Amino acid sequence: MKIDVLTLFPAMFAGPLDESIIKRARESGLLDLQIHNLRDYAHDRHRTVDDRPFGGGPGMLLKPEPIFEAVEHLTSGSTRIILLSPSGRTFTQAIAGELAESKELLLISGHYEGFDERVREQLADDELSIGDYVLTNGALPAMVIIDAVTRLLPGVLGDEESTQEESFSHGLLEYPQYTRPADFRGMKVPDVLLSGDHAEIARWRGEQARLRTSERRPDLL
Numbered sequence: 001m002k003i004d005v006l007t008l009f010p011a012m013f014a015g016p017l018d019e020s021i022i023k024r025a026r027e028s029g030l031l032d033l034q035i036h037n038l039r040d041y042a043h044d045r046h047r048t049v050d051d052r053p054f055g056g057g058p059g060m061l062l063k064p065e066p067i068f069e070a071v072e073h074l075t076s077g078s079t080r081i082i083l084l085s086p087s088g089r090t091f092t093q094a095i096a097g098e099l100a101e102s103k104e105l106l107l108i109s110g111h112y113e114g115f116d117e118r119v120r121e122q123l124a125d126d127e128l129s130i131g132d133y134v135l136t137n138g139a140l141p142a143m144v145i146i147d148a149v150t151r152l153l154p155g156v157l158g159d160e161e162s163t164q165e166e167s168f169s170h171g172l173l174e175y176p177q178y179t180r181p182a183d184f185r186g187m188k189v190p191d192v193l194l195s196g197d198h199a200e201i202a203r204w205r206g207e208q209a210r211l212r213t214s215e216r217r218p219d220l221l
């Protein structure tokens with residue numbers, strides 16, 4: 001998969017995407033990730049990317065011209081263009097799965113008060129929010145989406161890191177898990193997990209997942 005990111009803060013991406021599983025995915029060619037500086041598409045002396053909103057109001061908006069030029073330069077007909085915005089639909093594991101089917105994504109990260117509306121109307125195929133809160137810019141949301149999507153790409157995770165049984169994969173939160181020791185400071189692992197009875201273990205896990213979901217996230221049921 002190819003993912004391009006358009007941002008005013010390319011340096012924010014160094015580090016989080018250079019470690020562990022995402023690093024491996026990049027090195028093995030499963031993920032081709034390119035970070036682009038929006039200012040490279042602004043051509044005046046000050047490389048201006050923002051301006052005041054018509055009609056007044058606080059803050060600055062990202063101007064359409066550099067974003068349109070960048071999109072025209074960076075995308076092909078098959079690129080899915082995603083605007084990061086608190087007004088977008090909320091990013092979920094199901095949306096991560098949908099995006100993982102794409103060949104090319106362009107994530108457009110905002111700053112200041114956000115985007116000129118024509119960017120939304122004309123360029124974006126989708127608008128995604130990572131939650132009901134406002135961040136200073138879209139770099140962290142972009143990284144969250146890249147991480148969640150990349151780990152779903154075939155070949156990125158090993159068997160021991162499978163995505164099949166984890167939270168949200170069946171619309172439920174994950175069941176409780178334990179590792180050695182079986183008795184830690186008097187806190188014992190449930191007997192069923194030590195029983196070797198795989199059918200009973202699967203039944204217990206399903207029940208625990210439903211219980212946990214109904215207690216913590218009834219909205220998922």
Ligand SMILES: C[S@@+](CC[C@H](N)C(=O)[O-])C[C@H]1O[C@@H](n2cnc3c(N)ncnc32)[C@H](O)[C@@H]1O
Pocket residue numbers: 084085086087108109110111112113114115128129130131132133134135136137138139141
């Ligand atoms: C300060 S925010 C702009 C907020 C905007 N004025 C509003 O009320 O929706 C600047 C940029 O950060 C990004 N951003 C902030 N919070 C976000 C969130 N929860 N999800 C996705 N992107 C977010 C977006 O790209 C946004 O354009």
